[in-house]
Amino acid sequence: MINIDLLVIIIEKGENMKHFLSVIIFAVVLANIIHAGQWEYVGLQDQVIKTLAISPVNSTCLFGSGDSLYKTTDGGLTWISVSSFPANDIVFHPGKPDTVYYTFGVGSYSDGLYRSTDGGDSWDILHWLGMAYSVFIPTYADSMIFLSSLGNSLWLSYDYGQNWTFFADSALDDSVFSVIAVEQANLEESYICGTQSGIWYCFNPWLPVGGTNLPAWKLDYYQDHYSWIWAVMGNGSYSDGCYYSTDYGINWEVSNYFVFPQDILVSKADSEIIFAGSEGYGVMISTDQGDSWQPANQGLPDSTVWCFAQSSSLPGWIYAGTNQGIYRYQISTGVEETGRITDNQFDYLLVIMPSVVKGSAVEIVVEIPVDWAGKNLNYFICDLSGRIILNDIIESTYQDKAILNVHTELNPGVYFINIEQNRKILATKLFTVI
Numbered sequence: 001m002i003n004i005d006l007l008v009i010i011i012e013k014g015e016n017m018k019h020f021l022s023v024i025i026f027a028v029v030l031a032n033i034i035h036a037g038q039w040e041y042v043g044l045q046d047q048v049i050k051t052l053a054i055s056p057v058n059s060t061c062l063f064g065s066g067d068s069l070y071k072t073t074d075g076g077l078t079w080i081s082v083s084s085f086p087a088n089d090i091v092f093h094p095g096k097p098d099t100v101y102y103t104f105g106v107g108s109y110s111d112g113l114y115r116s117t118d119g120g121d122s123w124d125i126l127h128w129l130g131m132a133y134s135v136f137i138p139t140y141a142d143s144m145i146f147l148s149s150l151g152n153s154l155w156l157s158y159d160y161g162q163n164w165t166f167f168a169d170s171a172l173d174d175s176v177f178s179v180i181a182v183e184q185a186n187l188e189e190s191y192i193c194g195t196q197s198g199i200w201y202c203f204n205p206w207l208p209v210g211g212t213n214l215p216a217w218k219l220d221y222y223q224d225h226y227s228w229i230w231a232v233m234g235n236g237s238y239s240d241g242c243y244y245s246t247d248y249g250i251n252w253e254v255s256n257y258f259v260f261p262q263d264i265l266v267s268k269a270d271s272e273i274i275f276a277g278s279e280g281y282g283v284m285i286s287t288d289q290g291d292s293w294q295p296a297n298q299g300l301p302d303s304t305v306w307c308f309a310q311s312s313s314l315p316g317w318i319y320a321g322t323n324q325g326i327y328r329y330q331i332s333t334g335v336e337e338t339g340r341i342t343d344n345q346f347d348y349l350l351v352i353m354p355s356v357v358k359g360s361a362v363e364i365v366v367e368i369p370v371d372w373a374g375k376n377l378n379y380f381i382c383d384l385s386g387r388i389i390l391n392d393i394i395e396s397t398y399q400d401k402a403i404l405n406v407h408t409e410l411n412p413g414v415y416f417i418n419i420e421q422n423r424k425i426l427a428t429k430l431f432t433v434i
Contacts, residue, residue, distance in 0.1 A: 039283075039299035039327040042319065043076035049321030052309035053090035055119075057097045059314035063090045063120060064326050069102060071120045076326065082120045085110065089134045095142040105132040105150065113147050115161065126161040138181045148176035154193060172206040173197045178219045182226040184248055192249035194219050194231055201249050212252050214239055218263045222271035230290075232261035232276055242276045244290055255290035265308035269315035273331060277305030277320065283329075300327055377426070380418040381410075394419070 047066025055061035060075040065087035070079045087102035098119045105111045112128040113135060131150040138144055145157045146167070154176050156167035168176075173195035182190050191202035194216030199209045214233040221229045229249045234240025241257040242264060260279040267273035274286045282297035283305050297303060301324040309319045318329045377394040389410070410433045419427045 039297070039320065039329050041299075042326040042328050043072060043079055044070060045325040047325055048306070048323050049326055050306040051087055051090050052307050052319055052321050052326065053092055053100070054309045054311040054319065055097055056092050056094065056312040059311040059317070061119070062309070062319065062326070063087075063100065063102075064321060065090065065102070069120075082116075083114070083123055085114075088132065091135045091137060093142060094137055094139045101126070101135050101137075101145070103132040103135055103147070105130065107131060113145075113161070127155070127157070127164055129155065133176065134178050136179050136181065138183070140183045141181075144181070146179045146181065148179050148193070150175045150177075154179060169205045172200055177215070177217050178231075180219045180221060180229070182221060182229070182248060184226065190226075190248040192219060192229060194233075198233070199231060199249065199252065209250065209252060212243065217261060220264050220266045222266045222268075228266075228271065228289075230255075230264050230266055230274060232264045232278075234259060234261050236260060242274075242284075242290065242293075255286070256284065256293045258284060262305065263307045265310060265318065267315060267318075267331065268310050268312055269331070275308050275318055275320075277308060279304045279306075283320065296329065299329075301325075378420045380416075380420065382416045382418070383413065389415070 042062075044064055044066055047064070047070070049064045049066055051065045053063045058073075061073050062071070062076065063082075064070050064072075064079075067086060068081045069083040069085060069087050069090070071082045072079045083102070085102075085104040088105055090100065090102045093099035093101070096117075098117060100116045100120050102114050102123075103112075104114060107130065111130045112132050113126045114123045115126040116123045127147060129147060129149050130152055132147060133150050134148045136146040143158060143160050145161050147155045147157070147164070149155070151174050153166070153168040153172055153174050155164050157164050172193065175196040176193050177196070178194035180192055182192075184190055193200045193202075193206070196215050197208065198212040198214060199216045199219075200206050201209050212231075212233060214237065215235050216231050216233045219229060219231050227246055227248050229245045231243045231245075231252070232241070233243055236259055238257070239254075240259040240261055242255045242261065243252045244255050245252045256276070258276070258278050258281045260281075261276060262279055263277045265275045267275070272287055272289045274290060276284045276286075276293075278284070280303055282295060282300055282303040284293045285296045286293045300320070301322055304323050305320050306323075307321040309321075311317065316331050318331060320327050320329070378391060379394055380391040381389045383389060412433050414430060414432050417429050417431060418425055
């Protein structure tokens with residue numbers, strides 16, 4: 001973040017300092033570009049991390065599972081073991097951020113779904129289930145909990161886990177690796193499973209989807225594009241790779257081939273950005289919704305990535321579980337600037353975009369977190385000399401987006417916009433008028 005007040009002081013010292021300012025701006029931009037393309041170590045270096053979860057409201061609170069279940073509340077500086085059981089899956093409840101679930105399944109009498117209602121400090125068994133594997137809670141109906149097993153198929157609770165129903169039939173594969181439920185535009189629900197024998201769709205009964213007879217390890221989708229569903233499938237064959245469906249999981253096409261895939265993550269901030277992890281190829285990234293893929297392994301200890309996680313409160317960071325701990329990667333699209341708003345224990349994301357605007361009637365979009373909508377935020381637009389051209393209050397309603405229509409005459413050039421609250425800069429962005 002660049003502090004405009006500091007830059008104004010520098011410029012007022014004389015013309016020679018303007019060149020110094022340009023150097024500073026270039027260095028900051030260059031550093032951001034370099035940083036955005038490299039993974040950096042977070043923690044648990046000696047652990048094989050096969051599942052991760054990040055609090056939806058506090059990006060510094062992470063859970064990672066190695067030889068036991070670990071938690072950090074300071075972004076990875078310190079870790080504590082919160083359960084002696086390693087987890088197969090970890091999920092935060094979408095409507096109750098202090099409620100966390102994890103599955104434990106190794107073929108023991110302790111197998112099942114565990115729940116914490118105090119942010120992971122203590123745990124209770126919610127449902128005994130042999131070889132419990134994955135858990136899924138739909139955002140549109142957060143009283144529902146889907147629980148899968150490697151041998152006992154699929155179970156469903158409609159009441160936060162108090163009662164359970166066997167949600168399968170004799171046809172559905174017994175080993176279910178992943179499950180999702182999405183609400184279609186007509187409000188009908190779609191249920192899709194990734195199993196040992198491929199992807200299954202609930203047509204009532206469950207039926208296998210043609211052309212997906214490989215083990216389907218993980219499913220994911222973008223919150224605002226329910227019809228698009230992604231999967232990684234494979235067992236070491238030439239057909240291994242990343243697949244997608246555009247009709248709620250009924251028909252599937254291949255997006256990219258790579259062997260031994262393990263996990264897939266569709267960015268919460270941008271449906272065009274997709275991360276795929278594998279045992280052998282590391283990380284593959286697509287920034288155009290699967291049309292093309294590039295490796296992104298710089299900074300990782302090796303070429304094995306087991307899992308991904310992303311925080312809803314700070315979606316610019318992607319976390320990965322590897323054979324040697326947890327790493328993170330910063331997404332940079334070049335069209336937006338993000339800032340963190342801290343309100344007591346919670347972090348929120350503030351987004352300013354775009355980078356280039358046309359004409360003097362400038363329209364700038366400021367995406368404000370829902371929990372901060374309606375609060376007093378100010379914006380300041382300055383030119384490179386530090387002269388304030390316009391400042392006003394952001395009039396946001398209780399929605400997640402405010403559009404600033406700046407009608408002041410702005411000549412072609414480069415400008416700064418600051419978003420402030422109580423004289424504290426929350427986010428700063430360079431933009432160009434052409």
